[in-house]
Amino acid sequence: MTQFDDLLKEDQNYIWHPFTPFTDKANVLPVNKAEGSYLYLENGRKVLDIIASWWVNLHGHAHPEIAQAIYKQAQNLEQVIFAGFTHEPAIRLSKILVENLVQDTAFGKVFFSDNGSTAVEVAIKMALQYFFNKNEFNKLKIIAFEGAYHGDTFGAMSVGGRTPFNAAFNPLLFEVKFISIPTKDNLHRLLQTFETLTSDPSCAAFIFEPLVQGANGMNTYAAEHLDLLIEIAQKKEIICIADEVMTGFGRTGKLLASHYLKNMPDIICLSKGITGGFLPLGATVCKEKIAEAFYADALHKTFFHGHSYTANPLACAAACKSFEILERSTTQKQIEAIQEAHFSFIEKLQKNPLSEKYIKEIRHIGTILAIEINTKEYYSYFNEHRKLIYDFFLDKNILMRPLGNVLYLLPPYSTTVADLNYVYQQIEAFLTFLSKAE
Secondary structure, three states, X not given: OOHHHHHXXXXXXXXXXXXXXXXXXXXXXXXXXXXXXXXXXXXXXXXXXXXXXXXXXXXXXXXXXXXXXXXXXXXXXOOOOOOOOOOHHHHHHHHHHHHHHHOOOOEEEEEEEOOHHHHHHHHHHHHHHHHHHXXXXXXXXXXXXOOOOOOOOHHXXXXXXXXXXXXXXXXXXXXXXXXXXXXXXXXXXXXXXXXXXXXXXXXXXXXXXOOEEOOOOOEEOOHHHHHHHHXXXXXXXXXXXXXXXXXXXXXXXXXXXXXXXXXOOOEEEEOHHHHOOOOOOEEEEEEHHHHHOOOOOOHHHOOOOOXXXXXXXXXXHHHHHHXXXXXXXXXXXXXXXXXXXHHHHHHHHHHXXXXXXXXXXXXXXXXXXXXXXXXXXXXXXXXXXXXXXXXXXXXXXXXXXXXXXXXXXXXXXXXXXXXHHHHHHHHHHHHHHHHHHO
């Protein structure tokens, strides 16, 4: 038995993997190291990570500058309680997020947590307590989009679409008013519905994934449509929360997806790419007007939320360095190259005679490219094509974890055009595979 086999056996004995059913045939692969856009397995196999390891990796694995920043910080301060204490990396990162990332003078405060779910959880609690602190105790209702995914903690699940993911907990989730994603066809009707919902005096917040619903098949919608909804909500002093956990840090072609909007949200949730994929960190950035409701000597108006590793110095140091790398012209050129490569491939794919039959829709924004395969059933994470797609591309040494019948590319910015061309070739090969399988 090889070391590779030994690791697999030990893994099955002790580990419970996320989003993975218990089975003796669980397809897990031991990774020995990673560099750039590639994962290197224990058996010597080299796999292209075209989904940035669940969307967290920005600049390529094991980026030496971020590793060095963490090492340097670890020699000085690795962790300290963040209640009653502070440190330079957190202060520096907060300034970056408010002044350089958000780029809106209305924003003033950053609240740190551990991940995307908790960044959303903080935003929900912040919005509700904002009204509570103003003695508006009836402000409890939240509006969200159908099919949304905001995380796996209870508040985040509550504002997410009701799916088999959270079916076991549905009786415990609080009530949310769900609306359709805006389209040209439904916009007039949707705006009327939204006007009615936001006219309810108990409506407190509107939460959304700006422009792209990640887990919902990379479903995209227009910035101008979202702008209309935000404008209606903000005129009625309803808190608008942008979940930028996936879309932040350049994924859509701008630093934030919210930068495509005329009306900025009131609270922005960040995580995933924030540390360049090195360490877990969440951040919830709010407008100063939100924070003002918590400025009081009365202890009961305090925001009683925290995490043991809040604003961990190592994670903050990694995030600062990652943002520095993101702003470089070389990185921006890499992002542009990925976008241009996607555009060229889309044009080629549309001319492929197999596309009309096997592709339902191509969705693209920034570095994100999603292709929905035409199947008998509508989009679903549980679509039977999910395993077929995953296995086909993994056999070609490409990590592409599809969202049901939607295959997508969300590559690290280190990914070369040559890497992308190889993936594009395999996508066309997959269409050929589908045609021959009939």
